[in-house]
Amino acid sequence: MSIDEAQVRSTAGEVVEPHLRLPLSVLGMVRSVRVKRHRVSVEVVLPVDGFPAAVLTDRLRAALGVLPDVHEVMVEPSVMSDEQRRRLRMVLRGEAARGPTGDPGELSDHDSHDHDSHDHDSHDHDSHDHDSHDHDSHDHGTQAGSAPALGHEDGRPNRFMEPRSRTRVLGISSGKGGVGKSSVTVNLAVTLARLGHDVGILDADVYGFSVPKMLGVRGDPLIIDDLVVPPEANGVRCLSMGFFVPDETPIIWRGPMLHKALEQFLVDAYWGEPDYLLVDMPPGTGDVTLSLGQYLTKTEVYVVTTPQAAAQRVAQRSAYAARKLKLAVRGVVENMSWFTGDDGTRYELFGSGGGASLAADLQVPLLGQVPLIPALREGGDEGVPVVVAEPDGEAAAAFSALAARIDELGPARVYRKELTVR
Ligand SMILES: Nc1ncnc2c1ncn2[C@@H]1O[C@H](COP(=O)(O)OP(=O)(O)OP(=O)(O)O)[C@@H](O)[C@H]1O
Ligand SMILES: [Mg+2]
Known part of the structure; x- marks a missing residue:
C-alpha cells in the first residue's frame, strides 16, 4: 500500500499554526508534499526568517505520523516570498476584521494549493490592505485630545x-x-x-x-x-x-x-x-x-x-x-x-x-x-x-x-x- 499524497496534504493543511492560530491551509503555509515509500516530506513556508517553528513542526509530525503507512515525517522549512507574505497579511487582516459570525470556511480559497496564483480578489477584506499607505504620513494632530477617532478613514479597520x-x-x-x-x-x-x-x-x-x-x-x-x-x-x-x-x-x-x-x-x-x-x-x-x-x-x-x-x-x-x-x-x-x-x-x-x-x-x-x-x-x-x-x-x-x-x-x-x- 502506498501513502495517499492528497491525504497527507489535507492533513498537513488542517494543522493549526500556534502563533497565528489558523490552519496552515488558510495561511498558505504548506508549499509542497512529497511521498517516498514510507516517508513523507512537507515543505512549510514560514512567514518570516526566524519564525519559531518548533511547536508547529511537532504538531505536523504528530498529525502526519499517525496516517496509514507513514513511518517517517520530514518537515522542511523555508521562508515566504514577499508576495506570499503580502497575501498572508491580507488573510490575517481579513480574519481580524471578520465579525463574530464570520465563517473561517470562507477562507478556503486561500488554500495552499493555489499559492502560486496571484489572484487576490476573492477576499472581501482586501480593501483593508494598505501596502501603499505610509503610516507616518498620518498626522494625528498636535495636541493631546485632538487625535481623530480611529475609524476607517485610512482603510484600516479598528x-x-x-x-x-x-x-x-x-x-x-x-x-x-x-x-x-x-x-x-x-x-x-x-x-x-x-x-x-x-x-x-x-x-x-x-x-x-x-x-x-x-x-x-x-x-x-x-x-x-x-x-x-x-x-x-x-x-x-x-x-x-x-x-x-x-x-x-x-x-x-x-x-x-x-x-x-x-x-x-x-x-x-x-x-x-x-x-x-x-x-x-x-x-x-x-x-x-x-x-x-x-x-x-x-x-x-x-x-x-x-x-x-x-x-x-x-x-x-x-x-x-x-x-x-x-x-x-x-x-x-x-x-x-x-x-x-x-x-x-x-x-x-x-x-x-x-x-x-x-x-x-x-x-x-x-x-x-x-x-x-x-x-x-x-x-x-x-x-x-x-x-x-x-x-x-x-x-x-x-x-x-x-x-x-x-x-x-x-x-x-x-x-x-x-x-x-x-
Ligand atoms: N493583593 C495583593 N497582594 C500582595 N501584593 C500585591 C497585591 N496587589 C498588588 N500587589 C503588589 O503591589 C505592587 C503594585 O501592584 P501593581 O503593579 O499591580 O499596581 P499598579 O496599580 O499597576 O501600579 P502602577 O501604578 O505602578 O502601574 C506590586 O508589587 C504587586 O505585586
Ligand atoms: Mg501597573
Whole structure:
C-alpha cells in the first residue's frame, strides 16, 4: 500500500499554526508534499526568517505520523516570498476584521494549493490592505485630545469597534498608582482564559508598562512586515510598550505619539477576535485615557481601589473622567482588602469599606475584593501569576469570583450612537 499524497496534504493543511492560530491551509503555509515509500516530506513556508517553528513542526509530525503507512515525517522549512507574505497579511487582516459570525470556511480559497496564483480578489477584506499607505504620513494632530477617532478613514479597520465585534473591552483603571491595577489585570485575564475565553491584554500603561513581566511573557512579538502578532503566556496574549523599548529607556512622548502607539497596538496587531481584551490603563486621567476614550468607546471601565478612604477619593476622579469620556463604568474592585493570618484571622491592614463606599458613590456594584497575599506579589515578580502558581489558593478564589461576576454582567449598554447595531 502506498501513502495517499492528497491525504497527507489535507492533513498537513488542517494543522493549526500556534502563533497565528489558523490552519496552515488558510495561511498558505504548506508549499509542497512529497511521498517516498514510507516517508513523507512537507515543505512549510514560514512567514518570516526566524519564525519559531518548533511547536508547529511537532504538531505536523504528530498529525502526519499517525496516517496509514507513514513511518517517517520530514518537515522542511523555508521562508515566504514577499508576495506570499503580502497575501498572508491580507488573510490575517481579513480574519481580524471578520465579525463574530464570520465563517473561517470562507477562507478556503486561500488554500495552499493555489499559492502560486496571484489572484487576490476573492477576499472581501482586501480593501483593508494598505501596502501603499505610509503610516507616518498620518498626522494625528498636535495636541493631546485632538487625535481623530480611529475609524476607517485610512482603510484600516479598528475591528474592536465594529458593531459585530464580540470582544468585550475591559479597561482596568485607578486614580493613583500602586493599587494593584496591573496585578488585577493579569490575574483576571488568566482566570478568564482558564474559564475557556479567548483573552488578550493591551498594556496601555505606556510609561509604566509591567504586564509582560507579570504575565511571564518570554520573547518578543512576531512581526510580519507591518503586522504585530501578540505573544502569549499562560493562555493570554499581550502587547505592551515593554516589547518595543529597552527597560531603562524613559518614554517621554506627547499625546500624539502615545495615540499612535495605541493605534498600532489595536490596528496593526493581529488579535483575531478575542472574547475579552483587558486594557491596563495608566493611573490617572492623562493622554492615554483620552485616546482610549476615542479609540475604544466601548471600553467598560473597572476601577481598582484599596480599602482606604484616601485611595477611594482619587479613584473616584478616574471614574468621573471615564464617564466624561462617555465610557461605561461597570464596577469597583477592591484590592489588598485584608490579610489572612495563619490562624485564619483577617487583618484589615489598610482599613475597610473603601471599595463599598466608592461603589455606592458611583452607583455601580463592588464586584470583588482581593486580599493582600504575599504570593501575589511574588508571582508578579517571577512572571508566574498567582492564579497559576496557587490555583487553589485565596487569590485564585477571589479572581474566579470576580471573573464570574464580570462574565455575568455581559457587555455594556451601548452608549454612542455610532455604535448602534443596525
Ligand atoms: N493583593 C495583593 N497582594 C500582595 N501584593 C500585591 C497585591 N496587589 C498588588 N500587589 C503588589 O503591589 C505592587 C503594585 O501592584 P501593581 O503593579 O499591580 O499596581 P499598579 O496599580 O499597576 O501600579 P502602577 O501604578 O505602578 O502601574 C506590586 O508589587 C504587586 O505585586
Ligand atoms: Mg501597573
